[in-house]
Amino acid sequence: MRVDLVKAHIAANGSVAKDTYLMELRLETEEFLAAPGQFVMLRILDTTDPLLRRAFSICSLIKPNVIQIMYRVVGKGTRLMKDMKEEETLELLGPLGNGFQGPERGKKAVLVSGGIGVAPLFFLASRLKPHDLKFIAGYGSKEDVVPPGLLGLEEGSVLFATEDGSCGYHGLVTELFEAELNKTLSRQLQVYCCGPWEMLKKLAHICYEYDLDCQVSLESAMACGVGACQGCAVKASASYPPDYFHVCSHGPVFSSSDIDWEG
């Protein structure tokens, strides 16, 4: 797999929800061969603070050399990014990681996101036929909700859960997922999820109980992004040698049964 280190010129950068931004990047390469679930490492040029690159899932590939990333402002790097203007330049390393697998023929895809975990699942949804997928997105509140139409999905194609009940189901996305499971008789499902650790742990547990294949996209603090620094290790389940995975090079996508959720 080819990994590029290229200049990425900002083509657009704007707010799409509370503290959440969508950035379109035109890459100095003819073709960027990225698959859903893969990520890029971005470095802000002309500053040593932050010095290290930051990891972002690829949210969409809109032309062979134009991608979108969606980011939540949480610290120094993302605060600088939100104020960047068109034609400013970042340095990009990618595509990195393994990406999602499948779904197998005959299986319906169920996508479950929590917060900014929606970003890689938008990319996956864009590659699936609408009638072959169910997309369930969880947020804290209505103001956090990213409209699916912004990413080319039909409005109404995503079920929402909000913790304060201001949009869609009132409660956790894991509860809505389980309620939807109980509505369908089919167990020919492939579940894909991305979000906070506790949410993924709960989904892994539900999928184990319902005997469903579940792929999780993990986030962990990353320094190098390419398997060199060991900073992104997560504990593997007892059945799986080696003891630890590097999220950046073995993942970020794992079968939920390969992860030690207590580790």
Ligand SMILES: Cc1cc2nc3c(=O)[nH]c(=O)nc-3n(C[C@H](O)[C@H](O)[C@H](O)COP(=O)(O)OP(=O)(O)OC[C@H]3O[C@@H](n4cnc5c(N)ncnc54)[C@H](O)[C@@H]3O)c2cc1C
């Ligand atoms: C494979 C992968 C894909 C990701 N995709 C996205 C994405 O699509 N959109 C998005 O907004 N973010 C994504 N992240 C998280 C993103 O990398 C961090 O939010 C970003 O590095 C924060 O940079 P900062 O300089 O703004 O914050 P910092 O100043 O570095 O940190 C601010 C706060 O955020 C916490 N933090 C930093 N990195 C992470 C992390 N990786 N996971 C959880 N908390 C973190 C720190 O502990 C600290 O509390 C992804 C991470 C990984 C590993």
Ligand code: FES
């Ligand atoms: S971030 Fe360095 S090994 Fe994964």
